[in-house]
Amino acid sequence: MKSSGRSCCGTGKPLNKKRAATSDIGFEAIERLGGEEVLSRAVPGEDELAAMSRRYHALSDPLRLTILFLLRDQPLCVCVINRFMHISDSKLSYHLTVLKESGLIEGECRGNWIFYSITDHGNKALKYTERMGK
Template identity: 75%
Template sequence: MKSSGRSCCGTGKPANKNRAARSDTGLAEIERLGGEKVLSRAVPEEAELAAQSKRYHALSDPLRLSILYILKDQPLCVCVINRFMRISGSKLSYHLSILKESGLIDGECQGNWIIYSITETGKKYVQ
């Protein structure tokens, strides 16, 4: 089989005919929808992508998910969270800080205690 001399994106790199036909259809569809500008509008701004990445990182750990679930119904102080989680204070502090930095929980000082609560954003991830 002789190469058409085109790649799927028209760079001149050889591609087989079937692949070229499929890509031409894909490129035509992209152009029909408005081209690359339309595709780029589907991608959030870099700041929003960074915030989403932080949230997904925070959600990727079972301990942090457990914390979100126990905060789902009511705010709790660190001592209650720690009693439930049964992990060292430093490890709990680490996980709470990741959840807080990602915007999934808030902490409010009340005297010597910090009371943690789930944010509206956090509630979207625990149902």
């Protein structure tokens, strides 16, 4: 087969005629959308993608989802969360840290205790997760 002169997806391997035609369809579609620059604007920036990824990671664990459900209606101290969860302190601490770093919960010191509450992002994520589960 004769090569079209272009390479496939930057691999350096030449495209055959059938592949070149398919590739041209893809390039035409990009041009109809306004070109690569317009297409690239549809993708969030690296920082936003990283934040989204952290939230999805935090939502991917049943223990962390349980914590979000517990915090949905009221802030709770660690001892109350742990009484319900029945896990080691270190394991609970790890899961709370993941949720906090993802922006789904926040902690507030009250004397010797830390009370955790769900954030607006956490509420939205939990509602979305509930809708997806149905």
